[in-house]
Amino acid sequence: MRATVHVFLKPGVLDVQGKAIEGALHGLGFPGASDVRVGKTITFDLAGDDPAKAETEVKSMCERLLANTVIEGYRVEIG
Amino acid sequence: MRATVHVFLKPGVLDVQGKAIEGALHGLGFPGASDVRVGKTITFDLAGDDPAKAETEVKSMCERLLANTVIEGYRVEIG
Known part of the structure; x- marks a missing residue:
């Protein structure tokens, strides 16, 4: 069986990597x-x-x- | 619109982070x-x-x- 785990920051937790990508996208003309x-x-x-x-x-x-469950949530898919 | 981009290493590219997780899972009893x-x-x-x-x-x-398209592939979802 193949398992897939999605780990993401909880809503409200500052996503510094996301902010950096957002700034770079704006700078590239998006x-x-x-x-x-x-x-x-x-x-x-x-x-x-x-x-x-x-x-x-x-x-x-x-x-x-x-996952670091203090700041991260996760979702599991099996199949 | 919400866009989702999945970025993953191409098959055959050594995934060192994955290897580290695999070793840790084995060590934890999985x-x-x-x-x-x-x-x-x-x-x-x-x-x-x-x-x-x-x-x-x-x-x-x-x-x-x-994505670093030399070693990574990507998949785009819009919706």
Whole structure:
């Protein structure tokens, strides 16, 4: 099974990387871009064939390693 | 309109961040994870209301700033 985890900053947390990209886009002649937010996508193969069990395992990975849950949220896709 | 850009390393390019995460997952008791790949997701608001024009503009942003097309691919979603 292939698991995909989307990790993104929670709303309200200042996204400095996004701000830098927004400034660069404006400087390159794309003034229409605003509210730029940057997240991470982590994909991996997972042993086993029970999607429900896999989702539980991946959520545990997120809580323990993949996301900093103080400032980041995450979304898990299995399949 | 909200644009989402997924940027990921091309197949065959060594993903050192993914390898580090894979090692950490194994160390934390998740031996089933393999082939870990890490990508970026950039989302932003875009002025205008023509999806086709927006997609062309966002692809131009990818080529010029958001992706290093030597080693990275990208996928654009508008909506």
